[in-house]
Amino acid sequence: MTETIAETQTETVPKGRYSGKVDIGLKTPKYLVELAQVSKHFGSNHVLKGVSLRVKPGEVCSIIGPSGAGKSTLLRCINLLETPDSGNMVVAGQYVDLGKPQDRRALLSLRRNVGMVFQSFNLFPHLTVMDNIALPQRRVLKRTEAEAKEHGMELLERVGLADKADSYPAKISGGQQQRVAIARALALEPKAMLFDEPTSALDPELAQEVLTVMKEVASSGMTMLVVTHEMNFARNVGDHLVVMEDGAIIEEGDPEQIMSDPAQERTRQFLAAVINH
Template sequence: MGLSFGTKAPPTALTGEVEVAGLGKKYGVIQVLKDVNLSMAEGEVVSIIGPSGAGKSTFLRCLNYLETPSEGTIAIGGAKVVAGGARLPDKASLDHLRRVTGMVFQSFNLFPHLTVMENITLPQRKVLGSSKEQAEEVANKLLKRVGLPDKASAYPARLSGGQQQRIAIARALALSPKVMLFDEPTSALDPEIGLEVLAVMRDLADEGMTMLVVTHEMHFARDVSDRIMVMGNGGVLEIGPSEQVMSAPQNERTRQFLKAVLDR
């Protein structure tokens, strides 16, 4: 499982896995997201970059209602919800939305009192109704996939940060999501350890997983993503092919941001 950043072939299935229209989020009178729009094809990888406070993580968390958006429409993998009404979307719609989106957080969020195997099998048994044997079979396959087949009986505290994040990816994949959401998955890791996680993400991209990634890893954004979405002040500054955004950004705020991060 090496890590080599090359040019990723464009997605071939144009079925529109993700459609976000007019998404907004307010905390009281403070508008933290405004009129965010995004359309993604199945198998596409989009990286979200931008300065701190731009609304990147809030946008990602709104997609599966970890944060409740104030307005807009979200459609992912056949699940569609409309925000902004007097009531939340019905439970069935929210369950469907969360079922088709897997999420990996910055802080791993593994259960410390459960083994790796238990962390991966518990969601399958609770959400999918899988038997213990079925769940363990899936878990073992996923542990091999993320390069940790010998860690099934380990507890999270005995693993490195990179290993814990790879387990978190395996846990999310165990529910067979249509779309994977990654919220700064390497920001809590040392750069060398973060490469292990990026290698798994690169493999997922090559296998055709639809992925939306909030990241500060500019090499990943440029070389693995199909497109880059740049956010600032709660909105979209620009979105376009990764190489074009990185080498010839159209927005002045994007140019300032990239100069700051690339000149470090």
């Protein structure tokens, strides 16, 4: 089964596609996130069919594709919120053999390097905005309360929400909650950020304020993997575009190039559907 997939994949892979071997010998890795042959089943459903992907430091990689393509699952495998069945990866210099059960310390150190922003924001509802940002810093980075709050305030200013520090999440808008969630993830000074459809639960207007913050984060040099339906973001902010369908990458490369002249018919159909909706 795996062999067949590997074969078909090499055949259909466009030129220059990554073959799927993690390079662990390099002292200064060329890639900040490197996935090789990541495979995942949910029951009998093969959701990731040996996906390989490389993201350079500072790169913004957008992942698009129809729902059920495995985009979110792929993202969630990178910080091991999902446990893949097989494959391996290097994330911020840390090698992970995905076929094995993960050691607790390795898991925490991996997650420390990778921030994540969720579609449904997932703020801690019982804590104020400031405490949402301060608590992980105190517990994970062992910062003092004062340090955590000072740093938290800087980040809230950065996302334009300094005046909401003492509000509870339920009292602020979805767009504001998502900006807090971004600040909370940034507070741990991650090497890469994963965005799982960060604007899908928001009205266009609120989505825009989140996209503005994401753009600012991208321009600060953060390595970002963004699962999104925002084609403008993918095109204008993204450096690399990945198109997924049915648990595999069907096409990847320069966003401008793919959007104006996709190599795959399926990509063309998908783009036509999302752009004209």
